[in-house]
Amino acid sequence: MQTAVIGHKNSDHLVILPMDAWELDRWRRAHPAYSYWCGLQLGGCGGELSDRRYTTKVCHFAHHPTAPVCHRKNNGESSADHLFIKRGVQRLLGKRKVKGRVETRDLGTGPGDAVDVYLPDSRRRLRFQLGAVDYRSWRRADGELAADADGIDWIFSSEGPVTQQFVGRHGYCLRVRCETVGGERRVHIGAEERDRTVSWTPLEDCAVTPAGIVTPDTDRIRLTRPRPRPTAFPLQGGLAFALAPEADVPADSPFAVEDRHLLVADVKPVDSPIVRALVSLPGDTEVPPAEHVYRVADGARLLIAEGTAGWAVEARRYTRLNAHDAQRTGLWTPPSAPAPVAAPIVPEPRRHEPDPVRTARPTTSTEAPAAPAPLTPTEMATALRDALAQHARLRTTTTWETLARTVSPALAEYSDTDRRDLLIVVDSPLRENVPVLSALVRDKGEPLPYLFRVLSGLGVPHAAVSHRIKRWAAVETERAFAAYGVPARAMPPRLSLEPERPTVRQPATPGQSTRIADVRRRANQRETAAHRGTGPVSSDSPKVRRLRTLVTELEGLLPTLDKGSRKRARKSLSAARTWLAAHDGAALTAPQHAIVARKTAGHFVVTIEGALKAARESAGAAKRNEAKLRAREERLLRAADLASRIRRAGPSPHVVAEDPVGRLTRQLVDVAARRGTVTLGDLGSYSGTFDVRHVLSAVDREPSSDTPLLSALVTGNTGGPVPFFRDILRTAGLAVPQTDEALLKIWRREQERAYAAYENPPCPLPPRLVPTAS
Known part of the structure; x- marks a missing residue:
């Protein structure tokens, strides 16, 4: 073994035995009275050791016969690092004249697992973590140390998942290492940054302040580090929200x-009660008016901050709900009708003036309630812009x-003329990176005849x-x-839309034509070489020709890439084009030359x-995602078309003959495939010819063990099961629970079974919670 303590078995006076014989001889002459022990603080037995001198192998300590x-498990130089760190910290505290207590800790694998430092004046702790630790063990230890301290500095000896957590949350992580210098180990403190580079500083050059242990690099990182990002989780199913301007953030x-x-x-998530929370909305638009309700259909994320800071909802896109849908969420109630007065004249843009006789007619108590106030021009433009954006999201055009x-x-x-002016407001101002939504409006399958205006x-x-x-219009639609x-x-x-300019050809002699063609070809080569650096040159080597081919191929893939891949590809292309331009003789600026x-x-x-390999993978993934999205959109369109046909059928006597049970079953299967739900109000179109209650009971009549109850996908006004869900269970031959808690569990389990049954591909069905009625 290479390390021992001097004096007695409980000593913490460390020594590293020199490995060469001549160094050991000099050490003996300098310290003839030293006695060496297998110290208890090294995890040893406490027995006395002797130094063994060898010329054919490394000198070391050995036990007496x-x-x-x-x-003792560890015998190398690093086995005493905890004592060298303890000694180094004690010297630092004495040098800086800071009161502190330093002690080693045995956390289960030996006395060298950790070194704890307590600074009473600033109520701060330092933990040198020398043994391996996982995240949960670190959390428990952090809680124990924080019981009597106002702050904790963790210094780790090795890199691992916990250190990466520190780097991700704080921008840096403190590290410790020891280097052998003569008969002892010198301690260094390092600051690890996000790129995993570590800047090391000798421990004696560090400072101990009320903010903890400080190196020149930690001061720099603490001043420039970004705010820790909250943890984000995707929210499935979307949500609705209404702003509360009276509450402060x-x-x-x-x-x-x-x-x-x-x-x-x-905020009201799908199938959940309303809760007040923080909402993070895109900053490139104005704050939406607080008197409306908004829907976040997809892309919502739940943000959770460390500690007790709470949570928030982040939305990338949102749309305003109409009055009917907003009222169904429970977040909005239509304003009460004013007292009966003479019917007001509502001015509308470029509309024929109303008949004065009709407007002067007094309103009697038998007339219908006043209609909702019409949208203002600004509200109309906003609503129209949101509707066109929704059609673009579904890759469909629309009509007036x-x-x-x-x-x-x-x-x-x-x-x-009114519609033209409205569309101009919708798409103003014209920007190159924002599509013109007016191109989505069609008239008999063609673009609007006044689109050019x-x-x-x-x-x-x-x-x-x-x-x-x-x-x-076709290009703008895409x-x-x-x-x-x-x-x-x-x-x-x-x-x-710039008109093409006709080319005027001048007659030329055969020799002149040849010379003109040569001049144009050379000029084109020079222009391409100077501006793009991708044109072939006759003197190119095979490597250069290969580079030009790869650059051209990567340029063609740029429009199909996502943001990250496109950024990497453009960076690679920029450097390659600059090199090719220099190769072809173009003058470069100083940054380009560098x-x-x-x-x-x-x-x-x-x-x-x-970059091309990554671009191909990204393009392939984009195509696969687009295919999945197209399949989902087709299912949505089929469901919307089925619902539209049901509404158009109305109270016709032929509706019953079209098998309403089968039609509703197909609709609910499509809802299950989308992992969604449908409200009872959306099924109200059946009430003109038959009872929705009887149809839902017929849909789930005599279900088998591997068939889910599709009626569980229908929600009542409160977001839970329909009021007659117990009758549906009784009609299906299943036991009826007595408590609402049991009924809610059965209802949710049947939803899970429906989602699993109509997943693509289908998944195994969870077991049914309700038994067959006896």
Whole structure:
């Protein structure tokens, strides 16, 4: 063994025996009276040791022949690091004149598991964690140390998952290591950053302050580190929310971000009660009005901060609900009707003036209640923009008739001039990176006949005289599908409406034609080499030609990549183009020259090949996600089409003959495939010809053990089971629970069984909680 203590078995005076014979001789002459022990603080037996001198192998300590059996596990230089750290910290405290208590800790594997330092003046602890520790053990130890301290500094000897947690949360992590110098080990403190680089400082050069142990690098990192990010979890099923402007956001909330709005709102997740919480909304738009209710259909995340800071909901996109859907959430109630007075004249843009005789007629008590107030022009534009964005998300176009049903009936009475002006407001201002949603509106399957006037009002060049409006609308529609799709894709470039200029050909002699062609070819090569660096040159080597081919291929994949892959590809392309431009003789700036200095074509070939491989994988993943999304959208469209046909059927006597049970079964199967639910009010279209209660009972009549109860997918007004769910169980031949708690568990289990049965591919069904009735 190489380490021992001097004087007695309980000593903490460490020594490392020199390994070479000549060094050991010098050590003996300098310390002839030293006695060496297998110290208890080293995990040894406490027996006396002797130093053994060898010339053919390493000198070391050894037990006496009569000593008892020693079970000491670690014998190397690092086995005494905890005592060297203890000694180093004691010297530092004495040098800095700081009061403190230093002691070693045995955490189950030996006395060298940890070194604890307590600073009473600042009520702060330092823990040098030398043994392995997992996250849960660290949490328990952190809680124990925090019982009598105002702050804790953790210093780890090795890298692991816990250190990465520290780096991710605080921007850095403190590390410790020991290096052998002569007969002892010198202690160094390091600061590990996010890129896993560690800057080491000798312990004697560190400072001990009320904020803990400090090195020059920790001061720099603490001043520049970002705020720790909250942990995020995706929320399934979406939610609805209504802002509460009377409530204040807590000061210094961990969920506050510079480019987002943090607000207090009443939040209702799907199938859950309403709760007041913080909502983080995109900061590139204005704060939505508080008098409306908004829906987050997808992309919502639950943010959880460390400790007791609570939680918040983050939404990337949200849409405003109409009055009917907002009232169903329980977050909004329509305003009460005013007292009966003369019917007001509601001005609308460019509308025929109402008949004065009719407007002057007094309102009697037998007339219907006043209709809801019409939307203002600004509210109408906002609602129309949200509706068009939803159609773009579903990759569908629309018509004015559909928009009148979903946005406002007033749209049906607008003239073409009013609609044109409204669309100009919807798409203003014109921006290159934002698609024009007016292109989604169709008239008999074609773009609007006055679309060119809308584009002229937006400032699109040459829109009034172009003959390519139809093609422009098709390209802009694809741009809208790409921008609002889930997931979003790179948009193709906007089609230019600039008219093509005819080429005027001048007659030329055969010799002159040849010379002109040569001049043009050389000029094109020079221009390509100078501006793009990807054009072939006759003097190119095979490596350079390979690089040009790879650059061209990677450029073609850029529009199909996601944000991260596209950023990496563009970075690789920029460096490769700069190198090719320099290779072709183009003049470079100083920063460009620094990028390509001492680089070869082979270097950039390897870089572009790596980026190209990642780009292909990203493009393949995007195609697979798009296929899944397209399949989901088709299911949604089929369900919407089925519901639309049911509503159009109305009270016709032929509806009964169309098998309402089968129709409702298909609708509920589609709801199960989407892992959703449907409210009882959405099934109200059946009430004109038959009772919804009887139809739901017929859907689940005599179910088998491997068949779920589809009626569990229908929710009542409170978000729970329908009021007659017990009757459905009784009709199905199943036992009826007595308590509401048992009924709710059965209802939720049948939902899980329905989702599993109609998953793609199907999953094993959970066992049914309700037995067959005796």
